Amino acid sequence: MEANRIYNFNPGPAMMPLPVLKEAQTEFLNFHNTGMSIIEISHRSPAYEEVHNKAKSDILELMGLGDDYEVLFIQGGASLQFTMLAQNFATKEHPGSYVLSGSFASKAYKEAEILGIGKVAASSKEDDFRHVPTQDEIKLDPSSAYLHVCYNNTIYGTEYHYVPETGNVPLIADMSSDMLSRPVDFSKFSFIYAGVQKNLGPAGVTLVVAKKSFIEHSPESLPTMLRYDTFLKKNSLYNTPPAFCIYMVGKVAAWIKEQGGLTEMAARNKKKAALLYEAIDSSNGFYKGHAEKNSRSFMNVTFRLPNEELEKKFVAEAAENGLGGVKGHRSVGGMRASIYNAMPYEGVEKLADFMAKFRKSNI
Amino acid sequence: MEANRIYNFNPGPAMMPLPVLKEAQTEFLNFHNTGMSIIEISHRSPAYEEVHNKAKSDILELMGLGDDYEVLFIQGGASLQFTMLAQNFATKEHPGSYVLSGSFASKAYKEAEILGIGKVAASSKEDDFRHVPTQDEIKLDPSSAYLHVCYNNTIYGTEYHYVPETGNVPLIADMSSDMLSRPVDFSKFSFIYAGVQKNLGPAGVTLVVAKKSFIEHSPESLPTMLRYDTFLKKNSLYNTPPAFCIYMVGKVAAWIKEQGGLTEMAARNKKKAALLYEAIDSSNGFYKGHAEKNSRSFMNVTFRLPNEELEKKFVAEAAENGLGGVKGHRSVGGMRASIYNAMPYEGVEKLADFMAKFRKSNI
Numbered sequence: 001m002e003a004n005r006i007y008n009f010n011p012g013p014a015m016m017p018l019p020v021l022k023e024a025q026t027e028f029l030n031f032h033n034t035g036m037s038i039i040e041i042s043h044r045s046p047a048y049e050e051v052h053n054k055a056k057s058d059i060l061e062l063m064g065l066g067d068d069y070e071v072l073f074i075q076g077g078a079s080l081q082f083t084m085l086a087q088n089f090a091t092k093e094h095p096g097s098y099v100l101s102g103s104f105a106s107k108a109y110k111e112a113e114i115l116g117i118g119k120v121a122a123s124s125k126e127d128d129f130r131h132v133p134t135q136d137e138i139k140l141d142p143s144s145a146y147l148h149v150c151y152n153n154t155i156y157g158t159e160y161h162y163v164p165e166t167g168n169v170p171l172i173a174d175m176s177s178d179m180l181s182r183p184v185d186f187s188k189f190s191f192i193y194a195g196v197q198k199n200l201g202p203a204g205v206t207l208v209v210a211k212k213s214f215i216e217h218s219p220e221s222l223p224t225m226l227r228y229d230t231f232l233k234k235n236s237l238y239n240t241p242p243a244f245c246i247y248m249v250g251k252v253a254a255w256i257k258e259q260g261g262l263t264e265m266a267a268r269n270k271k272k273a274a275l276l277y278e279a280i281d282s283s284n285g286f287y288k289g290h291a292e293k294n295s296r297s298f299m300n301v302t303f304r305l306p307n308e309e310l311e312k313k314f315v316a317e318a319a320e321n322g323l324g325g326v327k328g329h330r331s332v333g334g335m336r337a338s339i340y341n342a343m344p345y346e347g348v349e350k351l352a353d354f355m356a357k358f359r360k361s362n363i
Numbered sequence: 364m365e366a367n368r369i370y371n372f373n374p375g376p377a378m379m380p381l382p383v384l385k386e387a388q389t390e391f392l393n394f395h396n397t398g399m400s401i402i403e404i405s406h407r408s409p410a411y412e413e414v415h416n417k418a419k420s421d422i423l424e425l426m427g428l429g430d431d432y433e434v435l436f437i438q439g440g441a442s443l444q445f446t447m448l449a450q451n452f453a454t455k456e457h458p459g460s461y462v463l464s465g466s467f468a469s470k471a472y473k474e475a476e477i478l479g480i481g482k483v484a485a486s487s488k489e490d491d492f493r494h495v496p497t498q499d500e501i502k503l504d505p506s507s508a509y510l511h512v513c514y515n516n517t518i519y520g521t522e523y524h525y526v527p528e529t530g531n532v533p534l535i536a537d538m539s540s541d542m543l544s545r546p547v548d549f550s551k552f553s554f555i556y557a558g559v560q561k562n563l564g565p566a567g568v569t570l571v572v573a574k575k576s577f578i579e580h581s582p583e584s585l586p587t588m589l590r591y592d593t594f595l596k597k598n599s600l601y602n603t604p605p606a607f608c609i610y611m612v613g614k615v616a617a618w619i620k621e622q623g624g625l626t627e628m629a630a631r632n633k634k635k636a637a638l639l640y641e642a643i644d645s646s647n648g649f650y651k652g653h654a655e656k657n658s659r660s661f662m663n664v665t666f667r668l669p670n671e672e673l674e675k676k677f678v679a680e681a682a683e684n685g686l687g688g689v690k691g692h693r694s695v696g697g698m699r700a701s702i703y704n705a706m707p708y709e710g711v712e713k714l715a716d717f718m719a720k721f722r723k724s725n726i
Contacts, residue, residue, distance in 0.1 A: 006399060008398070013406060015403055028384065033367070075440065115584075204605030205567070223474055238442070240375065242605065324397075324398065
């Protein structure tokens, strides 16, 4: 770790790869000899368009998708997608169906519900969202416009380890917290989206990867900026895009490629997660994982301590040891260690060591 | 000018103050001793909240507004505001009224029209948008939900030099291209908004400054992310904000304060604009201004040359002289020099000199 930098376990905005930050810093006053910062150049210039289009093609390449898919860059976060999805695709006759596996999955459903065009296909709420609903639990109305899933549940620390079968119903996934963290058969999805501030870049852009055929016609009555076909037809350049965020996402995608792509990311992320789950499982119940074992996330490891006092102490002492952002979300309590692509193995090792020491001192 | 930087006359994204860029560059790997980049820190952390709230209070202070106004940060550009405004405030009984003074003014109207709740109060389209409609030209239906104006028309190079009187009808202004460039009696406006990528920061956030009483109740049927009351109640932190953009806007606002506030900005901008208008007016018709004299913008100076061949040559030779981005918008043709707050006087002087030399060599 660079002097005076910390290991940052925040759930998002989150740690970025250090080489990416350094590259951006170096060229911040003069991007590729344009004499301008990347934040000063025209979004209609060849220099910017190259950045924009390279980010798109690298992302498709990493996902193993062809040109029947399109990459869009949209503002407003995943939260704006929640209503755009419903407004673009669902109707009263063909509602959007939702699997409720956590907080954001439920928020997505709520936006369809406001419009009276949402339906629940499965929920693990009664289980306090400790598991991701299984294929058997999903009761999908075949007249649905789509099935929506949240692929990794940041707050609860659960993640899908299968791709739901939906027959002829298009599958939509919010992958905000595990996008590009592992290989998935992305071709089974009609529409994938991710707020980038966890695994991919600075908050301010939502990455959409969708089948072109799925997004080419939006309802005529929709406002311009809420139509996917506006973004599709104009290469996400109908209006000024959040250029700096897209530029950083492009750098992160290039960094993932250099490291060995999604297979390598998955290997690293599995190894990191295993270290923390081992620290929990071998703690004789001192640390209690929130997620059920077969739904455990590779991205967010959630656990509680024997009492809230110890939890506060844990957060404070972790920070003193250069381990930041380990406090869990208020709805689960306890700890959450977010270990996205950019978190190095050494950071996780340091946290696991700290967990062992803390347990011994506070048993 | 810093070695290898150019004078950038782009209309937006546009030139940023160099001290602001340098400050951001210096602290890019470690923001205020957090051990994290500003793009890595939690938007729920005290370190970020300080940035967020300081940007807000500096902006209100610069505008001379009190706490009956609120500053919001919203994604999606001014283009998303076009539909949010209509959806939050207009109805069939109380339509939104629009002054069409250019391209973006017309786009704003179009989004209300899609919903069947827009009305035209005045237009200078027949005049090829060479002037901003006068008070006398505005025929305002007093049952309007609001009157919408675009305060500076980037493409045509025109700007309001008065605040329209609207009686009891709330006044809304798109100030994307002249926000914080001069003192205005902002208290006459109920709602002001600006995509920040011209005068205030990197593309990716829209600044809204509105009367709290005007935005505190959105219609119940509206999606969460399209409601102004969501942003008002949650201090623009309902979901992850575009933190880097807001951070940069805050730095620019602080820089404007240091320079002497809006009075000083106005003095500088007037002086810069005068230099270019003088170059046009004293050219014996070689350079022809697009805007009528009493509507001329201090921000965007638009002019044509005797023929398109000379215009191409002008763009190319300007670039060779370190003067970038002077090509006009295709709908007006010719040249456009955008001289926002961050453009130094020396840059404009260099352009005026170049214009004189170019004229002599090509007469």
